[in-house]
Amino acid sequence: MANIRLENVTKRFGRVTALQSINLEIHHGEFFCVLGPPGAGKTTLLRLIVGLEKPDAGTIYIDGEPVNDVHPRNRDIAMIFQNLALYPDKTVFDNIAFPLRERKLPAEQIKARVAQVARMLHIEHLLERKPGKLSGGERQRVAIARALVRTPRAYLMDEPLANLDALLRLEMRIELKRLQEQLNETLVYVTSDQVEAMSMADRIAVLYKGVVQQCDTPDNVYNLPANRRVATIVGSPPMNFLTCQVQRTDGQLNLVHSGFGFRVIGSDHPLWDCLCRALPAVQEVLVGVRPEDIRLYPEQPTDVIAFPARVAVSEPLGAETIVDVQLGRDIIKVITPPTQYFAEKQPVWVAFDMAKVHVMDVQTGARIYTTGAPEQLQCILPGTCA
Ligand SMILES: Nc1ncnc2c1ncn2[C@@H]1O[C@H](COP(=O)(O)OP(=O)(O)OP(=O)(O)O)[C@@H](O)[C@H]1O
Ligand SMILES: [Mg+2]
Structure with a gap:
């Protein structure tokens, strides 16, 4: 030894x-x-x-x-x-x-x-x-x-x-x-x-x-x-990365993407200080979510906040299906059970597992924050995002 x-x-x-x-x-x-x-x-x-x-x-x-x-x-x-x-x-x-x-x-x-x-x-x-x-x-x-x-x-x-x-x-x-x-x-x-x-x-x-x-x-x-590098090397398909604008308005801090938005609740939130301090020089962050931590719904769900999107491609692999979804201006990969069928161009609703959302520095890729519980970042209803 x-x-x-x-x-x-x-x-x-x-x-x-x-x-x-x-x-x-x-x-x-x-x-x-x-x-x-x-x-x-x-x-x-x-x-x-x-x-x-x-x-x-x-x-x-x-x-x-x-x-x-x-x-x-x-x-x-x-x-x-x-x-x-x-x-x-x-x-x-x-x-x-x-x-x-x-x-x-x-x-x-x-x-x-x-x-x-x-x-x-x-x-x-x-x-x-x-x-x-x-x-x-x-x-x-x-x-x-x-x-x-x-x-x-x-x-x-x-x-x-x-x-x-x-x-x-x-x-x-x-x-x-x-x-x-x-x-x-x-x-x-x-x-x-x-x-x-x-x-x-x-x-x-x-x-x-x-x-x-x-x-x-x-x-x-x-x-x-x-x-970001580690999150890409480990995990298959790799983690999705979505560039979000950091917006501070009316005493609120929002992370806004073309297809969804998250709100940072309260100035005692671990993200608050570091993001506010970085403004106005750094106006963007990367939000990272793994394909297995995203759910797709054919209809708008009533029990979770979901964002409207559209299926681009569906890749059935037997045990699971990997669905490419157009969410705002980005395409994200989602792992879905094979029993759920999604057709090309089908409108869908995307919900994130809010206990597994990562926020990373847009320049260095370093992870700044990971939620550990669903209430740590709040989804902003579609339509209310800037
Ligand atoms: N004897 C050598 N002379 C010159 N460059 C070398 C030599 N050995 C390794 N390198 C370079 O050093 C870097 C690391 O090589 P290394 O073989 O350690 O990579 P690796 O992670 O084992 O890659 P792989 O997965 O392809 O085996 C590469 O850029 C390689 O070209
Ligand atoms: Mg080698």
Whole structure:
């Protein structure tokens, strides 16, 4: 088990800054995901931890000890690479045993350890085969077994499931999570798949253009995203963002969009001060609402305030339907149950879950405020918006 800490770590490749002042602490026994789009710097981060790259600035600590000048071999960290490679002319047994043979362990001990790891990954029956005669998922398991076999201080995995088909990925996701719980070892897992990160991680670091945008539990990353970038990377389809005018009239503060309006009630409201202070220089904010936190009604509902809109496109996905709706001058995405049918151009009424509305800075994208209860922002009836 290991605790891994990065302090102000920066890595450049020529003019490209792959990682910028990274500060992270990965705890003992944690399933830690690094989530980010292609080119975010995920692989570079792992290569720095394992010792294949040196930081240009900052320090990496393993169990409190600075390791910038420690050779990869002596860091004792196993890495499963993005493009895993097994030795094609060795059997599965020999592939898995390879790291132990390199360390010149006695044959009996090697045999016992390989058997143990093979059992853990359900590949005992494959030990005599060559990699060419394995399925993609089986090959993946062998690669993982090879990393597990030598009980290092921590495991790093670089998109290990990226090349598998959807069903196998799902299966391996569950197995990896189970395996990590069983091993109780530190695992740093890199992925560009938000579902993988959300379903497996104890904590997620969202990386974008070499900068950690947020490092938090899956729950917080999803419900309290630090900024617009995080809210776009996590969630599918991503959060809707609607630019609203901040209007202060007659002692009232309103957020006004071409299709809806919200009222900030009372000068003791958490939003009041920061928005009033920003006026008149900043006259806009972004309102963010997730597609699953919006409801569509074919008729005007009587129990909630809803805003008139029109269906643009409907995309049935089986378990749910994603409906694009023209609301004022913007198009928003709404997840609806498949039982509800909406035709193109159909007039609809849009109601927001008012306990899940985010307000973000229009310039920086930083989240300023999230409602936690329905009464924290009041809908302004259509027609009364300016
Ligand atoms: N050896 C290198 N030389 C020059 N630039 C590099 C090198 N390695 C990485 N980069 C650059 O650093 C940035 C981060 O790369 P990295 O491979 O860490 O991204 P990633 O998040 O792993 O992306 P992907 O999801 O595509 O694997 C990219 O802009 C990449 O082009
Ligand atoms: Mg990569």
